[in-house]
Amino acid sequence: MIKLFDVYKIRDDFPILSKEFNGRKIIYLDNTATSQKPIQVINAIRDFYTSFNANVHRGLHYLSQEASKLYEDAHEIVASFINCNPDEVIFVKNSTEALNILAYLLMINTFKRGDNVIISIAEHHSNILPWIMVSKIKGIEVRVVDIDDRGLIDIDKLSSLIDNRTRLISIAHISNVLGTINNIAEIAKIAHENDILMAVDGAQSVPHMPIDVRKLDIDFLVFSGHKMLGPTGIGVLYGKGEVIKELEPPFPGGGTISNVKYNGKFDVEWAKIPWRFEAGTPNIAGAIGLAEAIKYLKNIGMIDVMKYERMLTEYMFKRVREEFRKIKIYGSTNNIERIGIMAFNVEGFYPHEVATYLDQYGIAVRSGFHCAEPLHMRIGALKGTVRASIYLYNTKEEIDIFIDSLKKLEALAR
Ligand code: ALA
Numbered sequence: 206m207i208k209l210f211d212v213y214k215i216r217d218d219f220p221i222l223s224k225e226f227n228g229r230k231i232i233y234l235d236n237t238a239t240s241q242k243p244i245q246v247i248n249a250i251r252d253f254y255t256s257f258n259a260n261v262h263r264g265l266h267y268l269s270q271e272a273s274k275l276y277e278d279a280h281e282i283v284a285s286f287i288n289c290n291p292d293e294v295i296f297v298k299n300s301t302e303a304l305n306i307l308a309y310l311l312m313i314n315t316f317k318r319g320d321n322v323i324i325s326i327a328e329h330h331s332n333i334l335p336w337i338m339v340s341k342i343k344g345i346e347v348r349v350v351d352i353d354d355r356g357l358i359d360i361d362k363l364s365s366l367i368d369n370r371t372r373l374i375s376i377a378h379i380s381n382v383l384g385t386i387n388n389i390a391e392i393a394k395i396a397h398e399n400d401i402l403m404a405v406d407g408a409q410s411v412p413h414m415p416i417d418v419r420k421l422d423i424d425f426l427v428f429s430g431h432k433m434l435g436p437t438g439i440g441v442l443y444g445k446g447e448v449i450k451e452l453e454p455p456f457p458g459g460g461t462i463s464n465v466k467y468n469g470k471f472d473v474e475w476a477k478i479p480w481r482f483e484a485g486t487p488n489i490a491g492a493i494g495l496a497e498a499i500k501y502l503k504n505i506g507m508i509d510v511m512k513y514e515r516m517l518t519e520y521m522f523k524r525v526r527e528e529f530r531k532i533k534i535y536g537s538t539n540n541i542e543r544i545g546i547m548a549f550n551v552e553g554f555y556p557h558e559v560a561t562y563l564d565q566y567g568i569a570v571r572s573g574f575h576c577a578e579p580l581h582m583r584i585g586a587l588k589g590t591v592r593a594s595i596y597l598y599n600t601k602e603e604i605d606i607f608i609d610s611l612k613k614l615e616a617l618a619r
Contacts, residue, residue: 209509209516216598218243218501229567232603237381237409237546237594238571239431242498246434249497253490261489262460262480272489279492280479283441286499287426288417293449295442295479296492300408301331303427303442304375306482307404308335309455310444315372315402318344322373323366325350325358326583327380330576332406336375345372352583356383356536356543364395373402375425378410382577382590383536384518384546386410393422402448408432412596413514413544415507424448430491435498439491442482450478458484510597511544517595517604518545524608525549531618532611535584545595548575548586551611553618556589559611563591566610570594 216222219241223230233241253275259268261276280291297303316322322336326349336347348371350363358376374396379386389405396403404425410416411426412433418426423445430439454461454475461481463474475481502510519540525532531552537543551559560572573589574581581589593607 209513210505210597212513212598212600215505216600218245219598220244220247222598226567232566232568232599232606234593234595234599234603234607235569235571236596236599237432237575237592239437240412240434240596241598242436243434243501245501246436246494246497250436250490250494253493258490260486275493275496276487276489279496282496282499286416286503287411287441287443288419289443290446292478293443293446295444295482296487297427297440297442297483298438298488299429299431299440300329300406300427303440304331304404304406305335305338306442306455307375307425307427307444308339310449310452310482311373311402312339312343312345313455314452316343316345319346320370320372321346321348321368322375323348323350323363323371324375325352325363325377327352327356327358327383327385327580328375328377328577329381329406329408330578331408332375332377333579346370352385352580355539356380356385356584358387358392360388360391360395363392367395367399367401371399371401373404375404375406377406377408378416379407379413379544379546380536380577380580381409381546382548382575382580382592383584384409384543384548384594385536386414386542386544389421389423397422409544409546412502414511418443418445430495430498433495433498434501435495436491439488439495441495444478444482446478449482454481454484456484457481459486460484505597513597514545514595515540517599517601518543518547520601521545521547521593521595521604521608524604528608528612529615531615535586535590545599546592547594548590548592550586550588550590551614551618554614556591559591559614562614563607563610566606568607568610 259272261273280294284291393403402424407428411428426443431437466472535548556572
């Protein structure tokens with residue numbers, strides 16, 4: 206393998222990776238669910254609470270000014286990571302909350318009864334259920350595009366679903382089950398040629414590859430801090446300035462206004478973006494932790510993160526292809542069409558049996574439907590799948606232990 210960075214040095218930054226659980230170090234292959242955290246992120250959060258804790262944008266005192274500066278810096282750091290302006294970065298709880306806010310934002314500002322939204326069959330429930338709720342309240346239609354045999358959005362079928370009432374296409378950049386990378390730039394081009402807004406669920410792409418919202422030319426992007434070395438409880442809704450700057454906030458409250466007057470009736474002037482969309486006291490420590498995680502990733506370089514994970518994935522697939530008879534992998538195994546997520550089944554075993562078996566060896570994977578049940582029905586994995594997912598701190602040795610353990614299981618197949 207080409208050496209892109211010293212993975213063992215990186216591992217030293219992650220305290221949990223050197224701990225023993227039941228006498229074993231953990232082999233953490235559940236990164237799609239959440240990532241582990243480097244000491245730099247843990248320290249940044251601790252430092253905030255020990256040295257800077259105060260509310261933001263509300264106080265003239267020293268600590269409030271310091272906290273506000275750190276919080277605003279966090280917007281800038283996120284903005285430079287995805288190539289947008291800081292006022293286009295809205296801090297939220299996670300991708301799920303971002304998609305719900307987006308759905309309600311468009312419901313109150315944009316959608317009219319009879320409009321339609323296009324999603325895909327491969328979406329995480331978080332990019333299905335908010336649209337279902339909005340369809341119930343507002344009477345919009347949710348159209349569903351299929352995937353092809355590789356697990357990628359079928360772009361011809363997507364085009365055929367568009368009509369003059371289509372207002373939004375909302376698609377995952379990378380499937381959290383199949384790991385397949387959709388051609389977002391091409392889909393966004395089709396959307397904009399038809400005067401349609403384009404939203405992208407980047408929960409699985411932003412942590413693993415360079416993302417440039419300008420190059421992709423998308424209107425919205427959502428992602429979660431906890432899947433990219435940051436803390437839980439912080440995520441991002443990117444909204445293109447020209448699209449969001451005049452929109453009313455779906456969840457207003459403290460911090461979202463310039464002024465509110467009462468003179469027999471209320472008169473409200475909304476704050477500028479992004480503040481009008483960040484109601485109440487935000488997750489300040491979370492934003493600072495996410496900013497630190499981004500600094501950590503940028504220091505390594507997202508291209509190298511992507512290349513490293515590709516090498517490990519290619520190695521994992523090669524071993525599976527060459528050494529197994531009774532394992533089915535779902536989605537394309539062509540390395541350039543996917544990232545390091547392997548959803549699979551071992552013939553003769555339920556997914557939960559496989560995950561429990563691997564756990565004996567200290568190997569953490571996820572089993573079940575991974576919050577994407579319609580996709581599992583579509584690919585014929587009616588009992589779910591087992592999912593192993595890689596991040597920058599995993600090693601070739603860990604993949605070997607994982608594959609060797611699976612081989613022992615395959616030998617037991619009924
Ligand atoms: N969305 C996360 C996953 O796919 C929790 O596992």
